[in-house]
Amino acid sequence: MDWIERLNSAVNYIEENIGDNIDLNKVARIACCSVYHFQRMFAYMANIPLSEYIRRRRMSLAAVDLQNGSKVIDVAVKYGYDSPTAFNRAFKSLHGISPSQAKEEGVSLLAYPPISFQISIKGVRAMNYRVEKKEAFRIVGISEPLEMEIEKNFEIVPKMWGNAAANGTIMKLAGFMDGAILGLLGISSCDEADNWRYYIGVESSKPLEGELEELIVPQATWAIFAGEGNNQSIQELERRIVTEWLPNSGYEYGNAPDIEVYLSADPNNAKYEVWIPVVKKES
Numbered sequence: 001m002d003w004i005e006r007l008n009s010a011v012n013y014i015e016e017n018i019g020d021n022i023d024l025n026k027v028a029r030i031a032c033c034s035v036y037h038f039q040r041m042f043a044y045m046a047n048i049p050l051s052e053y054i055r056r057r058r059m060s061l062a063a064v065d066l067q068n069g070s071k072v073i074d075v076a077v078k079y080g081y082d083s084p085t086a087f088n089r090a091f092k093s094l095h096g097i098s099p100s101q102a103k104e105e106g107v108s109l110l111a112y113p114p115i116s117f118q119i120s121i122k123g124v125r126a127m128n129y130r131v132e133k134k135e136a137f138r139i140v141g142i143s144e145p146l147e148m149e150i151e152k153n154f155e156i157v158p159k160m161w162g163n164a165a166a167n168g169t170i171m172k173l174a175g176f177m178d179g180a181i182l183g184l185l186g187i188s189s190c191d192e193a194d195n196w197r198y199y200i201g202v203e204s205s206k207p208l209e210g211e212l213e214e215l216i217v218p219q220a221t222w223a224i225f226a227g228e229g230n231n232q233s234i235q236e237l238e239r240r241i242v243t244e245w246l247p248n249s250g251y252e253y254g255n256a257p258d259i260e261v262y263l264s265a266d267p268n269n270a271k272y273e274v275w276i277p278v279v280k281k282e283s
Contacts, residue, residue, distance in 0.1 A: 141201020
């Protein structure tokens, strides 16, 4: 099955279980990737976080139920809200009116249909990349836990970088760098037990000191994309990798961390690489 088909199968599973507690691990298994990678792909391709998509779908269906005469409390429970107050807040944030007002004739409501993915023709701009197989390597650095709702990490990670720069950690890590990768690394590591952590570090063989910790990045094949610019340009490159390169590349996501390699120190005009783990598609 093509990976676009698998993404749509995963969305179909979400739709079939929209009123239940959706098992993101099962969603990811259907898509044949990790929960982390599924959420990243979904957000880049749909231009909306997965959690927000699910909320909009639930509130769209809730509006239909209310207009068909269902009680507010029953609809709240049906779509996973134990608290009427929380349901009212979620409903009003989407439709602009309360659930009880939605039962009235002639009110204006929003509808968000189920999403589906398809390949579109893009790729006007060239993408500079290479594919390399690398043996396992050791990272020395610092880490913090990541949230399961991936959009929350867009606040966690920049704050972590800011603190590391301010307290001298980044300068300290520069003295540990002695591997083949000559740059500062940002690594999103996610294992099968949903232990998600973000690391700032360098490739190093030196002993740990103080609060520094290590991460062994497993052997993997990487698609490595070169870029330059600010933080927004990195996010744009990652979006293009998922939406333009990956669908037609003959590869799909592998089971290893995503890595950003910062080759220069200027945050507003950085030279960097984005590494995504890949495996050949089965024919």
